[in-house]
Amino acid sequence: MYVSLALSPVVLLVDPGRWSVRDSAIGAVAGLAMMTGLVQLYRGYTVARMGIVAPSSSVLAATVPVLVDLSRGVRPGGLAALGILAGLAALALTGFVPGGSGSVRLGVALGVGSGLAFGVAFTVMGEASAEAGLTPIVTQRAAGLAMLSVAGLVTRRPAARRPAARRPVAPAPTRLPAPFFTPRGPTLAWTLAAGAIGICALSSMQLALRDGDSGVVSVAASQFGTATVLLSVAFNGERMRWWQALGVASSAIGVALLALG
Secondary structure (H helix, E strand, C coil): CHHHHHHHHHHHHCCCCCCCHHHHHHHHHHHHHHHHHHHHHHHHHHHCCHHHHHHHHHHHHHHHHHHHHHHCCCCCCHHHHHHHHHHHHHHHHHHCCCCCCCCHHHHHHHHHHHHHHHHHHHHHHCCCCHHHCCHHHHHHHHHHHHHHHHHHHHHCCCCCCCCCCCCCCCCCCCCCCHHHCCCCCHHHHHHHHHHHHHHHHHHHHHHHHHHCCHHHHHHHHCCHHHHHHHHHHHHCCCCCCHHHHHHHHHHHHHHHHHHHC
16 A cells, blocks of 8 residues: 555656546545455455455446446447456356355355445546546545554554563564554565556556446456466466356456457
């Protein structure tokens, strides 16, 4: 979050846009919704199987903008509609991983909650005006970091009291809450890379939402789960299940249909 916030003004070199209170507020609301989705998603991974949390989150994240478009009378063409269906199927297939333990009920609840939050974030991002350019990205990152920092301060556990020592002891180093963690070494390099890639992805999506329908763009953008599966197979030596391979193929077909439609 720190890196993406620090880099967010750089994207204005690509499209400076025009600042307005409305578009800044849209960015802030989208940032809060996106952070809410992330918190619920990561919490879900700690209490339930990824195969329970990930599919429900990703499918809903893509479905909410589609439903909002339909409620507004936006009807995708035939090819685009097939692409949306193929993309949603790909999200469910690639995200399902059997095994593990945890609470199914809590995992589903957190997955649904995160998916709804992501869907709201994507929908709100599409409400920015064409003149805004990439200015909403700056307020989006700032609002998300502010929310994460406040959450870290509120949930920080107070240090346990120690019995009085008979002789002076060196004070224990102060530990900062999670939002203020400072990475070092290789972790810092990966953090910088992740922040840069993340801000590029968000900027690309903001520009796509400006020129396209929210539903179509959200379904296409949600296919990052497919890339995650392929990277895990290539670099982590994980085995691709047959339904994940079917999901990867469905994802490719869906994105192609969306592009043609």
